[in-house]
Amino acid sequence: MAKRSVTKSDGRIAIIGCGNIGTAIARGLVSAGVYDPGQLILTRRQVEPLGELAQAGFTVQADNRDAVRQSDIVMLAVQPQQMVEVLSEIVPDIRQDHVIFSIVSGVSIAEVIQCLGQAVPVIRVMPNTAIEIGESITCLAALPEHGQALDMALALFGSVGNTMIITEELMVPATALGACGVAFFLRCIRAASQGGIEIGFHPHEALLIAAQTARGAASLVLEQGEHPEAAIDVVTTPRGATIAGLNNMEHEGLSSALIKGIVTSAGKVAGLFAREN
């Protein structure tokens, strides 16, 4: 896993399809100090929801083709079923010096290049919404001949979290574990806080304790390099309260539910583009 880095960029990025993840990326890149808002051109068909970003200095428009023409990097962030239409629209404006970052789940590099009809560098990118606060894990995949574009992607996404280069066949698993994963862990935090309320805390207190505990647990793994089970052993004294609670959670299927949920999400992601097209 690569360490984060911050270098000011002087290029322009078009984010085509600036919905949930596009907005998170735009905000994250500006917060990280890598781009000024004016360097980011954000598109969607209905631009009203981007009004706040326009006020903050981002360029907001519905014209995808103009956004592509004005940019060095084209980030595709539409839903998979919208991908073919968007690629067909921007084809005339794609130049050989463009670099394409595709955030879209379930659409392969080969499919993007085929739609574009020319061999521009296409990097598959799978971040998550924590990119907005510089805490994404962003998985990247590229063809061997696009190493320079991959380096650009590593620098850019390394400024807003951690990055990992993977083979393209792992993009679907990366979507389920890393992108969908935000929701899984948020639900765990919510569930823990509900337990906290039942045993005596006010909701806001329970949520804070649960969320900070989750952050601390993650930091033990990420910052101290501890294996989760080793860190669990430290907390679980013989005949103690923690092991009793933990074992009861396992009897109720905690690990099994997470594993099955991640496998189910991966199956769903794999079918998205195939089904819609």
Ligand SMILES: NC(=O)c1ccc[n+]([C@@H]2O[C@H](COP(=O)([O-])OP(=O)(O)OC[C@H]3O[C@@H](n4cnc5c(N)ncnc54)[C@H](OP(=O)(O)O)[C@@H]3O)[C@@H](O)[C@H]2O)c1
């Ligand atoms: N959300 C996540 O956490 C996450 C994480 C990693 C990857 N992804 C992937 O990123 C993609 C987007 O996900 P999302 O959650 O951000 O979806 P979303 O909120 O629905 O965003 C998609 C955006 O595309 C716009 N759009 C649709 N057709 C367009 C067109 N022809 N031209 C320009 N804009 C168009 C839509 O706005 P209008 O309808 O106004 O045009 C919408 O704002 C998906 O492929 C998803 O799998 C998402």
